[in-house]
Amino acid sequence: MVKIDDAVWDAGPEAVAKEIERIQAEMLAEKLPMAERIEINPDTGKFRAIAIPVENPTTLSALLSQIEDALEDCLGGHNGLAERSGNVKKLNRVLTKYKDDPQNAELTLTRVASSLRSQLHETRELPDNEDNLALLNAVEEGVRGIRANHPEVANNREQLAQQAIHALAPEDKELLQQALPVLAEISEPELVDDFEADIPELINDALLPLPDGAPPLPGTDVTTRVFSRVSKMALLIQNGKDLAQKGAAAFDSDVVKSIRLAGLAISVTGGIGGILFALVKVGLNILGVL
Template sequence: MGDDGEIADFGEISHAWGYDLDSAIGQAETNLVSHSFWEELDKLGQLDSQKQFFVARRAILRAAFYAPTYGKGSRVSNDLLLRIFRLALSLQPFKPTFMRPNMGLGVQSDDYELSITARFGSDLIHIKHSNERQLYEVILPQSDREDVIFASMSRNLLQASLPGGIDGDNLYGDASFLSQNKDALDVFRLPLWARNKANFAELNSALSAQLSNQPSIWSFWLDWHQGFLNGKPLDWELQRRVALIEDAIWEAGAEAVAKEIERVQAELLTEKLPMAEHIEVNPDTGKFRALPIPVENPTTLAALLSQIEDALEDCLGGHNGLAERSGTVKKLNRVLTKYKDDPQNAELTLTRVAGSLRSQLHETKELADNEDNLALLDTVEEGVRGIRANHPEVARNREQLAQQAIHALTPEDKVLLQQALPVLAEISEPDLADDFATDIPELINDALLPLPAGAPPLPGSDATTRVFSRVSKMAIAAEKGAKILDSNEIKTVRLAHLGYTALELFYSLVQIGLRILGVL
């Protein structure tokens, strides 16, 4: 912080590194950490300004997580905690970057003190390092209260003084890592308290406990907090979108922000699992339905499906090892009947079938690589290529889906999906309900006829895409017209399932989808 009280904006840095390093000899022995303050300054001074700001951002996060739990078990109110989190979140390294006139991050130093200051509006986090002490200041002005935060040492000020540079050793570790690494963002792969972690374990647990006590409000922030602690930060695009939530919503309080975060998460999941279809509520029935995009070239699609049907018939008519009750045949029959006018779902399912056939023919050898079986694989692959060629939106969706890495479901996620199935069936029209009844058992590996080697360890991409793309769109549609979910039938169903409202269930399923994509 300069003499005029202003903080340097992003991209500005003031420093003075002209000290004699020899004077620091022996100083490490007087500190509670393994590096002296002067070594800390020297290591930081070796970095360019961009990397120095990355070190500063992590120091601000440690201050934001430390300050709310400091002092005799007291807890910061929800509103003040939200302001602290917003400040720390808004200064993170997002791409594309965004700036507001009231935001700033400053780093200044001389031979005796290092100062890091973050500003969002009138809210400040100020960190001072010296050889003798470290000081955290969290300044959150309020007009209606004399003491904004518990245990304030002066008006509107929390001061948490740490012994002899404990956080300085973490700062040294971050700077040391960045001096050897070209990508500054990689520093977030380090645990936030990589050094002297034991000193802050109790404080971190206290903050986690406070957030866990109100999961409906703090669910995102608990994951956000834990992600940085573990060196596994949440998806940066999700964080960026939360930071961009409108001021009016932030000012409405933590509960309003939590609801908006749920909407943001649903939109992000929809984008990550794109499907060329629309989810809407049928005004006549009050239930959800899926409307596929129109077939661009029905004659070509019909010809492709006819070839697949002929090849399938040849396989089933001979002794080729393909059973009529197998999952592969069931999927193909769904394409030939239910999805014959639905290019998106036809492409999803045929892509899955092609992968399964290749595996059974060339890897597990469950199917003989004879003429009939190879012809079926060829026609299925040709069908996939033909759909993509005639439907650019489907092709674009496939390119995006190919970039997604799908992670295993937790046992808790499987239980919730199983509980969600009757609810989703109740609020969906028959065709959509039928898809849920097929896809959800596959997601939880509860198929009637699993492969001889057992169900696959990861859910199939076609089932994953359909289920989670659709529930995210249902959540968004429900937000726009929640009254459609107030029928007596739906109320009865939702009361029978752990007290969820339909909207709460949608958002719980959205979080599962984001977790298996590695976003949360």
């Protein structure tokens, strides 16, 4: 249990509430680590994600080229893999948006590898022919290569593997859905792109029934990406010293305040910080902490 300083208690209930929110956000960020930095762009006043540098870029480029070649071999034939499938879309994101982003490339490739293994060996949705097996092998090699060259990413994966992911409550799904346009308003385009891909997937994953009757669970990769970022954004909001004047104005804009705040399970007076800290609690619920 984290101890709240006496000075905070003496400052009154509002100070205590803010300190509890800060502790919760830090806890979530620690439990869902990502090798990237979330900051506020001083020119726009919006959040952006800064990836860690690529180590051994020649090796990473070669691994991604193998995935690209294997993917090309699988498409357009009788291998069962469709251009519009989720796995293909994810791989294309890795080959373009995440090609210089080891953490997000590893998260996404790990997700695809798990999905391909299931489709090839369990559900038999895909034939286990040479092309499909080669794609799975290339994706797995990509995952191993990224972890081998980026110890921070490998350590994060070990920690994530120990997390137990719990089902999303109906009210949590609703909150995520309604918070999406707010996150889009306060984020840079690349971050918006991720939120718009990850949050619907997070909600949909949690809605799909499982064949063994177990409760449906959100995927680890989208859970990590969404809630790791939200927790860091919440901390930045609370540590307002990092906000440029332009940024503060953006967060207080009428546009942001008007985005469906009435439907959220938080008060309007909480503003953007209230939304972010409400999402932090959802993340802690998924991890079974709250």
